[in-house]
């Protein structure tokens with residue numbers, strides 16, 4: 001283990017056991033998955049987790065938590081402790097996730113980068129219609145080109161958000177109301193645009209817990225699950241061990257804007 005990782009884990013342990021554990025928050029935790037089982041050329045971080053581990057995670061989550069759909073009624077469901085499952089990017093191997101989640105009756109939201117639809121390692125239009133047909137799946141966009149939105153002009157952002165919405169709607173024949181920000185990147189223009197374009201709910205990559213008091217439907221907090229997350233670490237992420245990282249993030253966001 002690298003020293004950085006060791007330090008991160010020590011801080012997480014201290015933060016959770018001496019502070020977070022003693023706060024009584026009721027609300028929803030959203031998990032982010034990406035690929036399952038595929039060896040991706042650009043994956044140096046571990047965004048592709050093995051099929052075995054994914055199955056193990058879903059079995060564990062189904063047994064231990066109440067998993068709810070991240071849909072239009074999300075805000076009304078924050079008075080109990082719940083969990084949401086999301087997938088970013090739209091990898092081909094998410095068909096396996098559909099199979100597993102269908103088997104266990106686990107609702108999930110899939111955010112698709114529309115520019116990569118049909119490319120190697122990514123879902124094609126026919127696959128996407130399978131997800132759209134399933135009652136457990138909610139579909140959303142994840143940009144057209146997976147560009148960091150905060151780096152783009154207002155016009156270019158509008159283009160990304162509109163085009164991706166239109167493309168996905170054309171494929172599934174239904175309105176698309178959900179979006180997640182590529183790389184978690186957004187700024188004040190993005191927030192302005194999503195309402196204007198007709199998105200109802202947007203997911204960010206800010207780490208944290210969504211409660212009735214803090215919920216922001218234009219930047220829902222989520223936490224990423226990666227290949228090295230065994231059941232113990234998955235549980236720690238849900239419990240809030242890593243929520244201290246939000247303090248660091250906040251400073252970064254403020255610095256950027």
Ligand SMILES: [Zn+2]
Pocket residue numbers: 088089142146182183
């Ligand atoms: Zn992404």
